[in-house]
Amino acid sequence: MARIKFGTGGWRAIIGDEFTRANVRLLCGALAQRIKEEGHAERGIVIGYDRRFLSDVSAHWAAEVFAGEGIACQIIKIAQAPTPLIMWTVKDRKLPYGMAITASHNPALYNGIKVFTAGGKDADEDVTHDVERRMETLEGDGEERIGLIDYDKAVKSGKVREINPFNGYIDSIINQVDMEAIRKADLKIALDPMFGVSRTSLQTILMTARCEVEVIHDRHDTLFGGRIPSPTSATLDTLKRYVVDNDCALGIATDGDADRLGVIDDKGNFLHPNQLLVILYYYLLKYKGWRGPVVRNVATTSLLDHVAEMFGEKCYEVPVGFKWISGKMLETDAIIGGESSGGLTVRGHISGKDGIYAAALLVEMIAVVGKSLSQIYDEITGQFPPHYMAEMDFKFDSERKPEILDTLMVRKEIPEFSATVVDTSYRDGAKIYFDNGWIIARFSGTEPLLRIFCEMPTREEAERACIEFREFLGL
Structure with missing residues (x-):
């Protein structure tokens, strides 16, 4: 199994643990392979980064790989580059790919990478699964063959271009x-x-x-x-x-x-x-x-x-x-x-x-x-019946995840709720529909958490259902 896995919001990992120079280069090497096979090397990729620790440095690590692999690379060189600005740049410049070095809303000890495709869209599962497969193939001896060019040399030679699309992005919103x-x-x-x-x-x-x-x-x-x-x-x-x-x-x-x-x-x-x-x-x-x-x-x-x-x-x-x-x-x-x-x-x-x-x-x-x-x-x-949302996040020992998955998604067991259950869905987590609301339990795609959301006519009913689900799972 590849040592890097994409979640619902890209790849995120603890800095110095899984978020390392080697793993950034591995991911970029795999994506570079895909870009070349699709015939997009000349159009290439744009990279931006946020203000997290190592984000600017990691953007350089990524650019060094793309330059070394012969992929045209642009770096958004401004102090504050929002992720939507990067996505807008992919769309505006009609690029096949974009990348943000960010862990979004995760705690400070995390960093990560989001990948975007043509039109400025989040990479779908077909793309992320393909990149994961390529990373798995490259791991080990293959990593030594990933191309690299020093960042300053790449900029000086024109293999990496530093750009500032800020005004265009702002004008697009103003308009x-x-x-x-x-x-x-x-x-x-x-x-x-x-x-x-x-x-x-x-x-x-x-x-x-x-x-x-x-x-x-x-x-x-x-x-x-x-x-x-x-x-x-x-x-x-x-x-x-x-x-x-x-x-x-x-x-x-x-x-x-x-x-x-x-x-x-x-x-x-x-x-x-x-x-x-x-x-x-x-x-x-x-x-x-x-x-x-x-x-x-x-x-x-x-x-x-x-x-x-x-x-x-x-x-x-x-x-x-x-x-x-x-x-x-x-x-x-x-x-x-x-x-x-x-x-x-x-x-x-x-x-x-x-x-x-x-x-x-x-x-x-x-x-x-x-x-x-x-x-x-x-x-x-005032025009609709009341809707109240309760949300609860629970950390758990990693050893318990298979057990919880088995309960919810394989055996499909649910609590004896106070509210009347009328339907269930397992499309993404376990969602239970009541005659007057709903509740869902699902694993976070970005953090090691089980999340429970419930919407009911009153806050008390919503919180009670969450507690009933939590107690049933022993969290």
């Missing part, structure tokens, strides 16, 4: 957002990049629209201030207080590589990504007059289904992993797609997650609708 409406709204926005890479992009867009922008947590800190760079209710306490204390229209937070979004409303409340998806889908349908379905994963709110039904549209459910969302969006011409972990994309932009574009669209919505974010959400939810 899709109603900047005039935002200018007239005179909004104050609080921004928390979580020590990641979104500040320059978001600040540029919002200040161009004459917003007053206040920024916190923007210095370069590879430890992310001692917190996980994931915008959740638990990690955004400072932003909540800042929004309220400074009378901001909203607070915007992005994860480490800026493909995920977290939002604090005008009252200092954290808006769950499920809520953001509902708000934006409703806004695109009602206020912008768009038409089309929505795509969500198995762990994302079914309130999207109700919104779609209200407007005569359809909601499609897919497995976890944004490649499934972007693929289904292309297939169905959906106008928005997203997941409960904070990633979303909108038709007409890139196929992958973009927290920066999503944030700009939220600001536009407040300006166009002329109401606060909390008022807009109340307007929407």
